Amino acid sequence: MAWDRFGRKIRYLRISLTDHCNLRCVYCMPAEMSFMPGEEIMQDDEILRLVRLFARLGFDKYRLTGGEPTVRANVVGLVRGIADTPGVRSLTMTTNGVLFSRLAEPLVNAGLKRVNFSLDTLDPEKFHQITRWGHIEDVMAGIRAAEEAGLIPIKINAVVVRGHNEEDTVSLARLTLEHPWQVRFIEMMPFAGATEFQRLQGVRAEEIQTRIEAAVGPLQVENGGNLDGEARLYRLPNAQGTVGFIASVTQPFCSSCSRVRLTADGRLRLCLLREKEIDLLSPLRAGASDEALRQLVLDAIWQKPWGHNLADGEVPMNRTMSQIGG
Numbered sequence: 001m002a003w004d005r006f007g008r009k010i011r012y013l014r015i016s017l018t019d020h021c022n023l024r025c026v027y028c029m030p031a032e033m034s035f036m037p038g039e040e041i042m043q044d045d046e047i048l049r050l051v052r053l054f055a056r057l058g059f060d061k062y063r064l065t066g067g068e069p070t071v072r073a074n075v076v077g078l079v080r081g082i083a084d085t086p087g088v089r090s091l092t093m094t095t096n097g098v099l100f101s102r103l104a105e106p107l108v109n110a111g112l113k114r115v116n117f118s119l120d121t122l123d124p125e126k127f128h129q130i131t132r133w134g135h136i137e138d139v140m141a142g143i144r145a146a147e148e149a150g151l152i153p154i155k156i157n158a159v160v161v162r163g164h165n166e167e168d169t170v171s172l173a174r175l176t177l178e179h180p181w182q183v184r185f186i187e188m189m190p191f192a193g194a195t196e197f198q199r200l201q202g203v204r205a206e207e208i209q210t211r212i213e214a215a216v217g218p219l220q221v222e223n224g225g226n227l228d229g230e231a232r233l234y235r236l237p238n239a240q241g242t243v244g245f246i247a248s249v250t251q252p253f254c255s256s257c258s259r260v261r262l263t264a265d266g267r268l269r270l271c272l273l274r275e276k277e278i279d280l281l282s283p284l285r286a287g288a289s290d291e292a293l294r295q296l297v298l299d300a301i302w303q304k305p306w307g308h309n310l311a312d313g314e315v316p317m318n319r320t321m322s323q324i325g326g
């Protein structure tokens with residue numbers, strides 16, 4: 001088991017399969033983005049070796065992310081390899097959905113259990129503006145395919161950006177009236193790449209909630225008011241699905257954090273919003289034994305920071321969000 005020095009049991013690993021992406025969302029990366037050379041990215045066998053090691057440490061929950069995980073070559077084979085690793089109980093993915101319509105079924109057959117889609121508006125024009133490159137019909141086809149393939153409940157993540165999509169939160173929330181989906185609104189966080197924009201145009205969860213309630217009706221607390229992962233859940237009157245708020249900036253959930261992240265270049269990132277990382281790939285490539293890697297991971301996790309310090313203006317600047325994976 002892996003514990004940090006604050007007594008938090010750490011058992012959830014988010015793995016970034018690549019820093020590449022087929023979109024260029026304004027809140028995530030700059031328009032002119034450069035990517036890591038292929039040889040710096042973990043190979044399939046390196047990822048699988050690290051997963052075996054984490055699984056033996058009691059990590060039972062895994063999420064694949066990016067950049068965009070579906071643009072990684074052999075993503076289906078990699079999902080199969082991770083899903084088949086003893087100790088892996090839950091394997092999920094976060095995707096922009098653009099390529100998902102043809103991947104849903106092969107991924108389910110390989111062992112994927114659930115998927116989160118990122119969708120910030122239902123307006124095709126705005127979607128194209130926010131993602132710079134995307135077409136919303138591809139994402140909607142991906143969501144339909146995921147539902148048909150049994151990757152339920154569908155979760156949809158929307159980052160709310162002032163001047164771009166704060167009005168669209170209402171139509172997104174309305175999706176839950178007809179669909180048994182969880183639509184979650186995320187407060188924008190600052191990283192390298194678009195920091196000023198991220199800082200100035202964020203919208204507080206509270207404001208989004210007020211807007212939705214004024215337009216659609218009261219939101220009733222779900223899940224006994226407890227967090228579901230990082231989201232606080234509510235239901236609109238007679239809705240099939242739920243509305244969630246991920247208030248990472250204004251109401252951090254650090255005390256219940258059980259996760260660490262593995263970047264595509266094999267660094268163990270201990271907190272999303274802190275720069276501290278431990279290089280696992282270089283020692284692995286230099287021939288470190290499983291025991292040596294295991295000790296490196298345990299020592300790193302012990303050092304996991306308590307939480308972020310955004311309130312005091314401390315912004316993690318060593319990576320863009322796309323290079324961490326969310």
Ligand code: SAM
Nearest residue numbers: 028067068094095096118157188189321325326
């Ligand atoms: N490409 C995939 C996707 O878009 O779902 C996975 C990677 S993306 C970095 C993971 C999540 O982070 C997405 O839901 C995205 O909307 C969110 N995200 C990106 N930049 C963000 C920011 N500055 N603040 C908060 N969330 C952000």
Ligand code: SF4
Nearest residue numbers: 021023025028067096
């Ligand atoms: Fe790509 Fe996801 Fe970042 Fe958008 S949020 S640019 S889809 S990594």
